[in-house]
Amino acid sequence: MIIDINPILKGEKTELEIGFDLEITEELDDIRFPDTFPVKGKVKDMAGYITLKLEADVKYTAACARCLVPITEQKSIVFEKTVVTNSIELQNEDNDDYITANDGYIDADEALIEQIVLELPLRHLCKEDCKGLCPVCGIDLNTDTCSCETKEADPRFDVLRKLLEDNKKN
Ligand SMILES: [Zn+2]
Ligand SMILES: [Zn+2]
Incomplete structure (x- = not known):
């Protein structure tokens, strides 16, 4: 979902509630997301800067790294980023603490998928001692x-x- 944060940028609002369902159809390193899952969040004016907080319970399937059996796991993703507008040149564009709002719009899907990639384990095991x-x-x-x-x-x-x-x- 694309979030319009213009009401905050213009000072009309100090907080925006976000709620939407996300479906990830692409495969990320053999990890699949079988179900659409709800995402909740908030954009907040912190008097001087703006934050975006998103949270979701992500269900995913992967193959066990040792026996290849398919496994289904669930992981809670919660993160908060500082929103910067695209008029600001970031010193380090790869800084994970920031998210860019392009002309007042934030791509929440992209931010969440990036975070999922960061947080999911690289190796999945069906059990510890597989x-x-x-x-x-x-x-x-x-x-x-x-x-x-x-x-x-x-x-x-x-x-x-x-x-x-x-x-x-x-
Ligand atoms: Zn296994
Ligand atoms: Zn054998």
Whole structure:
């Protein structure tokens, strides 16, 4: 949703309530958003500067990084940014604390999607101790076992073994 903050810029209002439903149809790094979700927020005149606060409970689906099983998660996104108008040249345009209002309009969808990308974990696991897939036969080790030789000797043990052997010699 595009928010018109002109009433605040003109001093007609000190606060604007925002409420809309957002549907994210694009896929972000294999993450999908199956449902439309409600977004709430506020634009506030803080006497000298303007803030935008947005919050949403975002439901998303992703594949487990180890076993590839699809998982559905929910995450609460809440953030606040200082609004700057496009007449101000930002020193650092990538500054995440700011959001630009172009001619008095803020793209709330874009701001929220950016924040979601920032906050979602990079790796998703179906459970903390997911055993993943066997790298040889591809079987799901959470539900099945196989007899593939996948255990490689831990090189740290080689060092330890050598130390022990050296000790024996002395
Ligand atoms: Zn898994
Ligand atoms: Zn296997």
